[in-house]
Amino acid sequence: MSSLQKKTDVILIGAGVMSATLGSLLKELAPEWEIKVFEKLASPGEESSNEWNNAGTGHAALCELNYTSEKPDGTIDISKAVQINEQFQLSRQFWAHLIQTGVLHNPQQFIKPIPHMSLVLGESNVSFLKKRFKALTQNPLFQGMEYADEPAKLKEWIPLIMNGRTSSEPIAATKIDSGTDVNFGALTRMMFDYLKDQGVEVHYKHSIKDIKRTPDGSWNVKVHNLDNGRVENHVARFVFIGAGGGSLPLLQKTGIPESRQIGGFPVSGVFMVCKNPDVVEQHHAKVYGKAKVGAPPMSVPHLDTRYIDNKKALLFGPFAGFSPKFLKTGSNMDLIGSVKPNNLMTMLAAGMKEMALTRYLVQQVMLTSEQRMEELREFIPTAKSEDWELVVAGQRVQVIKDTPTGKGTLQFGTEVVSAADGSVAALLGASPGASTAVHVMLEVLRRCFPQELPKWEPKIKEIIPSYGLSLSEHPDLFRQIFSSTSEVLGLNSEDHVTNGVETSPDVVTRSI
Numbered sequence: 001m002s003s004l005q006k007k008t009d010v011i012l013i014g015a016g017v018m019s020a021t022l023g024s025l026l027k028e029l030a031p032e033w034e035i036k037v038f039e040k041l042a043s044p045g046e047e048s049s050n051e052w053n054n055a056g057t058g059h060a061a062l063c064e065l066n067y068t069s070e071k072p073d074g075t076i077d078i079s080k081a082v083q084i085n086e087q088f089q090l091s092r093q094f095w096a097h098l099i100q101t102g103v104l105h106n107p108q109q110f111i112k113p114i115p116h117m118s119l120v121l122g123e124s125n126v127s128f129l130k131k132r133f134k135a136l137t138q139n140p141l142f143q144g145m146e147y148a149d150e151p152a153k154l155k156e157w158i159p160l161i162m163n164g165r166t167s168s169e170p171i172a173a174t175k176i177d178s179g180t181d182v183n184f185g186a187l188t189r190m191m192f193d194y195l196k197d198q199g200v201e202v203h204y205k206h207s208i209k210d211i212k213r214t215p216d217g218s219w220n221v222k223v224h225n226l227d228n229g230r231v232e233n234h235v236a237r238f239v240f241i242g243a244g245g246g247s248l249p250l251l252q253k254t255g256i257p258e259s260r261q262i263g264g265f266p267v268s269g270v271f272m273v274c275k276n277p278d279v280v281e282q283h284h285a286k287v288y289g290k291a292k293v294g295a296p297p298m299s300v301p302h303l304d305t306r307y308i309d310n311k312k313a314l315l316f317g318p319f320a321g322f323s324p325k326f327l328k329t330g331s332n333m334d335l336i337g338s339v340k341p342n343n344l345m346t347m348l349a350a351g352m353k354e355m356a357l358t359r360y361l362v363q364q365v366m367l368t369s370e371q372r373m374e375e376l377r378e379f380i381p382t383a384k385s386e387d388w389e390l391v392v393a394g395q396r397v398q399v400i401k402d403t404p405t406g407k408g409t410l411q412f413g414t415e416v417v418s419a420a421d422g423s424v425a426a427l428l429g430a431s432p433g434a435s436t437a438v439h440v441m442l443e444v445l446r447r448c449f450p451q452e453l454p455k456w457e458p459k460i461k462e463i464i465p466s467y468g469l470s471l472s473e474h475p476d477l478f479r480q481i482f483s484s485t486s487e488v489l490g491l492n493s494e495d496h497v498t499n500g501v502e503t504s505p506d507v508v509t510r511s512i
Helices: 017-029 079-100 123-136 151-157 184-197 244-254 344-353 355-365 369-379 433-448 453-463 475-488
Strands: 003-013 035-038 111-113 116-121 146-148 171-176 180-182 201-203 206-213 219-225 231-241 262-274 286-288 302-308 311-321 388-403 406-411 414-418 424-429
Touching: 003 017, 003 219, 017 035, 017 079, 017 184, 017 231, 017 433, 017 453, 035 184, 035 206, 035 231, 079 184, 079 433, 079 453, 079 475, 116 123, 123 146, 123 171, 146 151, 151 171, 180 302, 184 201, 206 231, 206 244, 231 244, 244 262, 244 388, 244 424, 262 344, 311 355, 311 369, 311 388, 344 355, 344 388, 344 406, 369 388, 388 424, 414 433, 424 433, 433 453
Parallel strands: 003 035, 003 231, 035 201, 116 286, 231 424
Antiparallel strands: 111 180, 116 171, 146 171, 206 219, 219 231, 262 311, 262 388, 286 302, 302 311, 388 406, 414 424
């Protein structure tokens, strides 16, 4: 074993969509900077960004009910939904820019139009959905959304869900055709192809052993080459940790004060995938339901049309599971190893406060195949067991930290943790994740490169025309940008969905 030391400007840890996005932005803003990427696995986009390890939803709050809450006075708070939608518009603009400049080709390989729908059962939920619809459609970001509670209209929208439904329970749905299905795995691989063409050094099968600050304020990253066993020391002015669930342990290695009092709790996901092409062809939408009372936001059930490997698929879930691993390819010691003296009380406080989550996870792990089918039949009354199989999705590490509301608060979302001097940053958390990658990376630039940002802003505005503006407050600009990005990304026509895609009779399946 030998030790080598090499200097560079930027080190990106993890070859997922976040590092791909940050690397692509930096190549536009500071093309002279030297960038190195280190990834433990053999290729990019194989963990959280992989198409089988996430829902593939372009999260714009069009269908996700957990982004709109009902206030005590009965009105609907849409502020979170507006925020998420605005963030997704940034991603659309950036992807369109990459297409227009020839960085990416064939947008149909990573994004397709698909209706986004919300579906609820029961009188109180129908009332909530109607109020939500009225509140959202007053905002320009959600224009085009439709509401229906008549069985005939719903059967037109979602025949697979309505066929065989005998209950007289009230049912309603909203539908908006501007939703998207995004293959973040394919997008990640395409962006890394570009980065390599731009001279970025991408090192696969390299794991990070340690991250320590040097006397001059740079960072020494100790890297283990898994192929030859060699240990190398790479020094960089800036380090970004975008390692999915593996980000927390690496952040802890930096020892920065901002890494303290932060813990993580891993939750694994399981989806059911349909292997009957006749069933797959009967559904064309992403349909999100409402989490059951007492269940966490991550448990929202949804029935999704997906396009994976250019074939149409149908997935239902997620069902939660538990593994102490922080990554699908991680170690069973990950959770225990993440507990440090500085976050022990935070973790214990979370354990006391989140008993409901613990019970939920235990119940989910104990579900039988037939019990999962019963939940599926709430969406598809005619579902047959032989048409469906389980697929284990990715690991998500929910952030636990001390907040003004108390110690050990479980966070549902995505957040950046950075050093005070901006020399290191890490991305933690889960959904909406990849959908808001551009927004999150712009936040990294704002926090970590305040000196360079003023000279970068003209270029950023060229790449992302709405940068610094709220599109919901500038409806004319929104319509202009939405129209142009739809055209560039090929989202204006249903022809895009079938262009080069084997939709019938082939169906994608994945072995467990």
